Amino acid sequence: xxxxxxxxxxxxxxxxxxxxxxxxxxxxxxxxxxxxxxxxxxxxxxxxxxxxxxxxxxxxxxxxxxxxxxxxxxxxxxxxxxxxxxxxxxxxxxxxxxxxxxxxxxxxxxxxxxxxxxxxxxxxxxxxxxxxxxxxxxxxxxxxxxxxxxxxxxxxxxxxxxxxxxxxxxxxxxxxxxxxxxxxxxxxxxxxxxxxxxxxxxxxxxxxxxxxxxxxxxxxxxxxxxxxxxxxxxxxxxxxxxxxxxxxxxxxxxxxxxxxxxxxxxxxxxxxxxxxxxxxxxxxxxxxxxxxxxxxxxxxxxxxxxxxxxxxxxxxxxxxxxxxxxxxxxxxxxxxxxxxxxxxxxxxxxxxxxxxxxxxxxxxxxxxxx
Amino acid sequence: xxxxxxxxxxxxxxxxxxxxxxxxxxxxxxxxxxxxxxxxxxxxxxxxxxxxxxxxxxxxxxxxxxxxxxxxxxxxxxxxxxxxxxxxxxxxxxx
Numbered sequence: 001x002x003x004x005x006x007x008x009x010x011x012x013x014x015x016x017x018x019x020x021x022x023x024x025x026x027x028x029x030x031x032x033x034x035x036x037x038x039x040x041x042x043x044x045x046x047x048x049x050x051x052x053x054x055x056x057x058x059x060x061x062x063x064x065x066x067x068x069x070x071x072x073x074x075x076x077x078x079x080x081x082x083x084x085x086x087x088x089x090x091x092x093x094x095x096x097x098x099x100x101x102x103x104x105x106x107x108x109x110x111x112x113x114x115x116x117x118x119x120x121x122x123x124x125x126x127x128x129x130x131x132x133x134x135x136x137x138x139x140x141x142x143x144x145x146x147x148x149x150x151x152x153x154x155x156x157x158x159x160x161x162x163x164x165x166x167x168x169x170x171x172x173x174x175x176x177x178x179x180x181x182x183x184x185x186x187x188x189x190x191x192x193x194x195x196x197x198x199x200x201x202x203x204x205x206x207x208x209x210x211x212x213x214x215x216x217x218x219x220x221x222x223x224x225x226x227x228x229x230x231x232x233x234x235x236x237x238x239x240x241x242x243x244x245x246x247x248x249x250x251x252x253x254x255x256x257x258x259x260x261x262x263x264x265x266x267x268x269x270x271x272x273x274x275x276x277x278x279x280x281x282x283x284x285x286x287x288x289x290x291x292x293x294x295x296x297x298x299x300x301x302x303x304x305x306x307x308x309x310x311x312x313x314x315x316x317x318x319x320x321x322x323x324x325x326x327x328x329x330x331x332x333x334x335x336x337x338x339x340x341x342x343x344x345x346x347x348x349x350x351x352x353x354x355x356x357x358x359x360x361x362x363x364x365x366x367x368x369x370x
Numbered sequence: 371x372x373x374x375x376x377x378x379x380x381x382x383x384x385x386x387x388x389x390x391x392x393x394x395x396x397x398x399x400x401x402x403x404x405x406x407x408x409x410x411x412x413x414x415x416x417x418x419x420x421x422x423x424x425x426x427x428x429x430x431x432x433x434x435x436x437x438x439x440x441x442x443x444x445x446x447x448x449x450x451x452x453x454x455x456x457x458x459x460x461x462x463x464x465x
Contacts, residue, residue, distance in 0.1 A: 060430045060460040061384065061419040077387075084423045091422035 017072025187236030189223030222280020251299025336362025
């Protein structure tokens with residue numbers, strides 16, 4: 001019986017695990033595990049006995065994948081981490097995304113330099129997914145500020161959607177064998193061509209299983225004042241697709257900024273979507289006043305949620321995996337900041353409280369109920 | 371009996387989980403590069419912590435032969451003599 005809320009918090013100094021009863025009162029914090037080492041991605045795998053995974057991106061000794069089978073009381077390394085074949089010539093720089101596959105022990109892993117790996121044994125061995133890793137575009141992608149990373153894996157049956165910075169959105173319709181760039185309507189602000197075939201700086205993609213074909217995307221926005229070649233391109237930052245990612249349209253109207261990193265869908269309502277607008281120039285909260293914005297209409301209208309959040313002097317960033325929502329009937333949102341606070345918004349973000357205020361800079365947050 | 375000099379690989383604490391817990395390995399190798407080659411085959415898990423998939427020494431590791439950084443000697447081509455101690459140390463960096 002599910003009775004604990006579990007939150008994994010990947011930070012610059014290791015991974016922490018917080019848990020609480022379903023009341024969400026009295027969160028207890030454990031960690032850091034993999035101490036001192038950055039963690040850019042975690043996965044709470046609730047298929048069967050829950051497992052927690054964390055990428056441990058050790059700048060000295062290379063990439064590790066940590067796994068916990070006791071809900072974060074302890075972690076140990078899997079037998080191996082993804083690695084390129086020696087003859088490939090590329091070397092793993094970071095692990096940016098972890099997702100569960102179809103089979104019981106199947107995992108998918110997105111890395112830097114942008115490539116995809118797959119494990120069929122819960123992370124003990126890995127194989128390169130050549131359809132995207134060796135895609136004809138792969139050597140043309142360029143790194144964004146966070147590196148050239150494959151940071152988003154969204155699976156929908158035989159469809160696999162990938163977010164690459166800066167490569168854009170790539171889609172497979174054959175279970176990951178082949179991939180095609182699918183960026184119609186996805187703008188880029190840093191190239192003369194506002195809508196290139198690929199090369200966009202997608203930040204995050206999300207979907208809900210009850211809305212087949214619909215996807216939400218937080219793209220690299222913040223180009224309303226652009227006066228370079230190709231002209232202005234406002235509102236390219238927050239997008240929606242209703243045809244399985246083949247075409248995209250803006251849903252950014254009404255937001256204070258179309259720049260941001262995470263985008264999160266309500267666990268029980270595909271029309272409810274959350275973003276965290278940031279100023280494009282600074283990647284921090286507009287006016288120093290953080291707010292999550294919620295649409296209950298699939299992006300047609302937006303409402304600010306900031307009760308309990310600071311009203312001034314708060315210039316943190318929420319990174320692409322820094323926000324998530326738990327799965328209780330009335331869910332709570334969570335976001336972690338680059339200044340080390342973990343915030344929780346009860347009632348779907350209506351009322352915020354800071355759970356922990358002095359963690360290391362937070363890269364990623366995942367929440368669920370186990 | 372091998373013709374190559376026998377040297378000691380000294381492993382600091384973070385590396386010992388990948389060497390079966392031992393802190394010292396005795397191997398035969400005429401250069402630092404050759405020592406890494408020996409480890410690639412005899413200590414594959416440990417080796418992966420020292421070198422990336424391309425075989426390049428990890429960027430933030432320093433290698434010392436006795437008290438000298440190989441950066442100040444001949445790099446990976448630094449020759450080894452019997453009794454030398456080779457140590458892999460994380461660079462002082464981060465924040």
